Amino acid sequence: MGLFGSLLGHGATVDPAELNKRLDGVLIEGEQALLAFKLIRDFFVFTEGRLILVNVQGMTGSRIDYTSIPYRAITRFSVETAGTFDLDTELRIWVSGSDVPIEKTLSKGTDVRGIQRALATGLLR
Numbered sequence: 001m002g003l004f005g006s007l008l009g010h011g012a013t014v015d016p017a018e019l020n021k022r023l024d025g026v027l028i029e030g031e032q033a034l035l036a037f038k039l040i041r042d043f044f045v046f047t048e049g050r051l052i053l054v055n056v057q058g059m060t061g062s063r064i065d066y067t068s069i070p071y072r073a074i075t076r077f078s079v080e081t082a083g084t085f086d087l088d089t090e091l092r093i094w095v096s097g098s099d100v101p102i103e104k105t106l107s108k109g110t111d112v113r114g115i116q117r118a119l120a121t122g123l124l125r
Contacts, residue, residue, distance in 0.1 A: 019045070026052065026066055035118050039106055046118045051093075053102070067102070069095060071122040079116045091115065 019036055023045065027033070035046040041056040051074070055065040073095050080090040089112050092101035106112060 019043075022054070022064075023052070026068075035114075037111060037115055037118075039104070039110060042104075044115060044118075046122060051119070051122065053104070069093065069102075073097075074119070074123055077116075077119050077123075079112050081112055093119075 019033055023033060027047065031047050031049070033045045033047060037044045041061060043054050045052040045054065049070060051069045051071065053065075053067040053069070055067070057063040057065060075094045075096050077094065078090070078092040078101075080092075082089045089106040089110060091104040091106055091112070094101045106115075
């Protein structure tokens with residue numbers, strides 16, 4: 001499965017070359033981004049062996065946090081879709097050794113089923 005021509009979510013598109021540039025020095029030799037989901041400035045990147053959460057911080061976006069989670073470390077995850085009055089979607093990922101999940105609030109319109117499917121694929125293969 002190759003990298004999609006654009007990142008999904010909010011209708012925003014990002015050139016795969018830009019994604020590779022942003023992940024320069026993050027991916028190991030031979031590792032490829034298989035699937036990515038954009039969330040305004042932040043994004044999720046799924047590779048063969050891990051999930052990378054990229055959190056762009058600050059006004060200028062020059063400070064970036066890369067959280068790398070090997071699929072084998074994920075014990076469970078939860079996706080809560082948006083409702084009529086609650087417009088946000090919640091994603092929770094539990095990592096072994098921690099009782100507190102990693103929580104992400106996703107805007108309505110984000111492809112939460114795609115994120116769920118990508119997580120399930122990484123965990124169950």
